[in-house]
Structures are given as C-alpha cells and as structure tokens.
Amino acid sequence: MKSTGIVRKVDELGRIVIPIELRRTLDIGIKDSLEIYVEDDQIILKKYMPACSFCNNASDIQQFKGKNICSECLAELIKDFAE
Template sequence: MKNTGMTRPLDTLGRIVIPKELRNSMGIQAGESLEFYLDVETGLLSMRKYIGVCCHLCYSVQDLSYFRDSFLCKKCIHDLKGNSVI
C-alpha cells in the first residue's frame, strides 16, 4: 500500500473529501458507490470502488461459487487447482 502523504480533516458530520488525484487514479466518479474495509488490529481503513458481487481474484461476474466469505469464478478455481483449461 502506498502512502500518499495527503491528509484531510473530517467535517462536523464525519465526512471526508477524497482528493481529486486519488479519485482520478482509482477511476471513481461522483455518485459511484465505494466499499470500505477496516482492520481493527492495525487501525487501517481502506476503500475501493464498489463492483458488486464478482470473483475476488479477477472480478468476473459469471460462474461464481461462494467459498470462505468470498466469491470465486469457475476459471479462477480451475487455475488455483492447476488446471489451465475449463
């Protein structure tokens, strides 16, 4: 993870502005949904553009299976097993 050196204050309603440079580099447009993740042990809060239900590895939305709190597509499952062709 890259440290940008940018800081932003929370306003009185608990909101924060994501710097334009970060939004541009992540391809985030106004009105798009974001997904937040929190690591309580380290105090790290991260986010990414919300892409809905998709494969955790390749972001495909076809042939999904649910495994250990994540979705994986059929192709990635076969790749992980060492099979090159479905």
Template sequence: MKDTGMIRNIDPLGRVVIPKELRKNLEIEKCDPIEIFTDGSKIVLQKHQPGCIFCGEITENVFKGKYVCSACAKAVSR
C-alpha cells in the same frame, strides 16, 4: 500501501473528502459505490465491484437485479 502525503480532516458530520487526484487515478466517479472495511487498525476504502450472488466472482451480468456470473448461470439452468 503507498503514502500519498495527503491529509484530510473529518468534518463535524463525520465525512472526509477523497482528493480529486486520487479519485481520478483510481477511476472513481461521482455517485460510484465505495466499500468501507477495516484491516487491523486501518480503515480501507475501495471502489465496489459487483460480485455473483452465488460465488462472489466479479461480473457485470445482471439477472432480475442480481449479479450472476456465467458459470453460475449455466449451473442453475441445468
């Protein structure tokens, strides 16, 4: 993990601001969904990438509001 040298404080409501430089570098726009999880003693934030409801593969295909990859769509249609 790369050290950016940036330190931010958590505000009284438990929020932290992700610096503009990092958002720009990681192509995170206003209102983008962010995943939050832990890895050992670390808190990890990453841009959410939608996955197929059947296999989890990253996809942009949406059917009735759900993400479904091409392979799973083909398998279900048989």
C-alpha cells in the same frame, strides 16, 4: 500500501473529501460506490465491484431479478434446467 502524503480532516458530519487527483487516478467517479473495510486500526476504501450471488466472482456480472449472476453460473443454471 504506500503513502500519498495527503492528509484530510474529518468534518462535523464525519465526512472526508477524497482529492480529485486521487479519484482520477483510481477511476472513482461521481456516485460510484465504495466498500469500507476495517483492518486493525486502518480504514480501507475500495471501489465497489458487484459480485455473483452464487460464487462471489466479480467478472462478467449480469443482473437477473435483482440478483447478480456471473456468466459461468448462468450457464450452469441453464444447463441444469435443460436436463
């Protein structure tokens, strides 16, 4: 992990502002979701990527009845129901 040299203060509501340059670099847009991780004494923010409800794969995700499913699991389900 490399330091950006950017320091921000926490406001009275517990918020911090992520600088626009950093948001542009990391492709974080308005209303994007961020996951919050804690590792030892560090807080880690990561852009949220929805994952498959069955295998936790984060690529080629679709939604079906409010659940995330990847194309591989979808193909497997279709195959199982066809039998």
